[in-house]
Amino acid sequence: MDLQKYPFSEKFGWVSDRFGLSWQLNLAGQPTKVTPFLMFVGTQHGRTEEAMKYWSSLFTGSGVEHVERYGAGEQGAGGTVKHARFRLAGQAFMAMDSNREHSFSFNPAVSFYVDCKTQEEVDELWGKLSQGGKMGQCGWLEDKYGVSWQIVPTVLGELLGDKNPLRSQSVMQALLKMKKLDIKGLQRAADEVS
Numbered sequence: 001m002d003l004q005k006y007p008f009s010e011k012f013g014w015v016s017d018r019f020g021l022s023w024q025l026n027l028a029g030q031p032t033k034v035t036p037f038l039m040f041v042g043t044q045h046g047r048t049e050e051a052m053k054y055w056s057s058l059f060t061g062s063g064v065e066h067v068e069r070y071g072a073g074e075q076g077a078g079g080t081v082k083h084a085r086f087r088l089a090g091q092a093f094m095a096m097d098s099n100r101e102h103s104f105s106f107n108p109a110v111s112f113y114v115d116c117k118t119q120e121e122v123d124e125l126w127g128k129l130s131q132g133g134k135m136g137q138c139g140w141l142e143d144k145y146g147v148s149w150q151i152v153p154t155v156l157g158e159l160l161g162d163k164n165p166l167r168s169q170s171v172m173q174a175l176l177k178m179k180k181l182d183i184k185g186l187q188r189a190a191d192e193v194s
Helices: 048-058 119-130 155-160 165-176 183-191
Strands: 004-006 009-016 022-026 037-040 063-069 081-088 091-097 111-116 140-142 148-153
Touching: 037 048, 048 063, 048 081, 048 091, 048 119, 111 119, 119 140, 119 148, 119 183, 148 155, 155 165, 155 183, 165 183
Parallel strands: 037 091, 111 148
Antiparallel strands: 004 009, 009 022, 063 081, 081 091, 140 148
C-alpha cells in the first residue's frame, strides 16, 4: 500500500524491504515503536482470534485488547478479524485475517523466542505450544497455527558464553541433539569438561 492517507491513518504505507521482510508504517502522531503484526492467510485464515486467545492463556501479562471484525460486504470474510491488538507477556502484537491469495504464510524464518527461567516453564510451554504442531530441533517448534517458537532456558546463554571454549562447545553438541531443551542435560555437558 502506497504511503498516503487512509480512513484509519493520516499516513500509512505497507512495503517489503530488500530482505523480503514486510513492514507497515503508520505515522499516527505517537512515539515510534516496533510491534509484530501477524497475518493469518491460506489454511490459517479465520484462526486469528482463536490463536490470540490460546496464546494469551499461556503467558502471564497477556490478553486480547481489541478485535475489529469484517462486516458484510467488506473485502474480508464477514466475522473474521479485520484488525486486532493483543499482548503476550507484556509485549504488544497486532494481527488480522486475510482471505486474499498470498504468496506467503508463517515460516521458521521468523520465530518468537521465549526465555524460560526453569525446566518446569520449558516443559509446560513446549508441551502446550507443540500440541497439534511440529517439534523441531534445538528448542524450536511450530504451533498448530504454523507460527514458530523457540522455547529456551535462560541458562543456555550463560553456558554457551562460558570462558572455556571446550565447555561451550560441549554444551553446543548436547544442544544439537535435543528437541525440547533439558537444563540438566546442558549443564551436564558443560560439567563434563574441566
